[in-house]
Amino acid sequence: MGEHWRSLRLLLRTAWRTDRWRSLALLLEPAGFLRFALFAWCLKLMADGAVRHDARMLAAGAAGITATRVLWFVGLWTGSWIRIGLTERVGFAFDREIARLTSELPGVEHHERPDIQDRLEMLRQKQGVLGNSLNTLINTANAVVAGVGTLVALAFASPWLLLLVPFALPVIPISTVQQRWYRDAEDRFAEPTRRARHLRALTVDRNAGMELRVFGLEAEILSRFRRTWRESWRGTHAADRRAALLNSAGELVFMAGYLGAVLLMLWRAGQGRATLGEVVMVVYLAQQVRGAVMDPIWKVARLGEALRAASRLLWLQDYAGGVGRGGDRPAPARLAEGIVFENVSFRYPGTGRWALRDVSFRIPAGSVVALVGENGAGKTTLVKLLCRMYEPTEGRILVDGVDLAGIGVDAWRERLSAAFQDFARFELTAQRTVGVGHLPRLDDRAAAREALERAGAADVLTRLPDGAESQLGGRWEGGVDLSTGQWQKLALGRALMRQDPLVVFLDEPTASLDAMTEHALFERYTNEARSGASRGAVTLLVSHRFSTVRGADLILVIDGGGVAELGPHHELLLRGGLYAELYQLQARSYA
């Protein structure tokens, strides 16, 4: 219940902050829902006026009916106008909040943990419900006012008629049970739903398109998509079927009560204890009783769905609020000693396996270090820890003797630069695709050109129709498609935009380039890094190409999540350990 109140407060607070005047105006709308009771009362006046040949009574009833209809139309028109405007704004406010929370999360845990992915997927699915939640809240208030008005009018005609209410009551347990079924189905089938979306995304993914065709996977993916989608809907369909059966049973019970109420009024009229007007009023109102009881309950159930969606947003707010952003120390202006890993161990959240175990080593200030090791050894994990995508499970990372955890995440990130194997394809102009590497110089033509030249990637611009101003991405008007290698070159240029990074990560950033180009690029990077040595900047390169790696000052060999060897190329060769073995294996295959 406490969670529901929090969700309701979130909803009202968002509406209030979004548009105060519209929020206030909306409070008036429920008052218009007394119209059912007023309408029935006017019908009674008309019928009694006709029987008694009382023209004034008849005219008052007719005028009342006309007035309630006119008021209803005016209220509906202005109410909808206000409501649509406010609902759109509130929906947008929620969309913006979700985007803000997910994009401002400091790490990538939410991208990589399946349980968080499931929750985010559910939130995404319910984004529409959440956007419409204010509408649902007002509908609920309207239904409650209409229901109470109808019941009061009935009691006024004959208190006995309130006996009809219990016939409509089975809807309460029915609705509670139905809600539980739907919620269980939602939670149980979140995983297949996410999988179905992934498969659907694969069918339209440009990168996957080639492989799907070469391997003849289209039919297989489609059939898996169909199966998974069906599986994901199985729970909801089963809940739908069971809900429909229960609703029919509830309907039968109410019909019995309604017939009883009409018979009671006819009997009373026969005894001369009720007027024709009262009979008409009851025939009209009695059929509203089910709505008077059920509508608020249904609307409350819908509101429950909206509140559950809001509670998922609250969960995201709590989750985002609970993720630390490090201490408040600034990043050092320069590195004097270097970076030390002190007994660092790391387990990805939600897994029982150590990705890194008791890792200790030192990267001297101003050095270029290559990370090598077999697939899954832990190289990228090490890079992620240094980028602060995750914090070590055990141990410490020291930057010039200061615990990295005590430095603010944002302050630290401002001093990093990186190019990754899974680089982003920012479909902006070529200038900005590079410029986002250092936002203050987003549109600085000279800076972007210089960064591209230093990355050996200036040729990409010369091949574009409008040079740096060319729009990238084939799906945009006049947009140009680039090859993977060209995209990668722009990503490399981006990594050189920041002027004074303390650490530069190159995590297989040249995987789409040939070995010669990679070698030449790395040499250039090494020179770059050494020119930054005055600030003590460190470059960390992850590569599987030993011809490239050998130029580094130090080579860190990772094996099974631990440090196997550390030293310069010639030393490691002489040592005849894992590095020497891997190096010679690759050299022989090249020969």
Ligand SMILES: Nc1ncnc2c1ncn2[C@@H]1O[C@H](COP(=O)(O)OP(=O)(O)OP(=O)(O)O)[C@@H](O)[C@H]1O
């Ligand atoms: N998000 C994740 N969640 C759980 N385990 C992960 C995650 N990412 C990596 N791992 C596991 O951590 C270990 C180290 O992975 P990592 O990506 O660091 O290897 P790597 O040396 O960079 O490999 P590669 O050369 O293939 O890129 C592997 O066993 C991998 O399965």
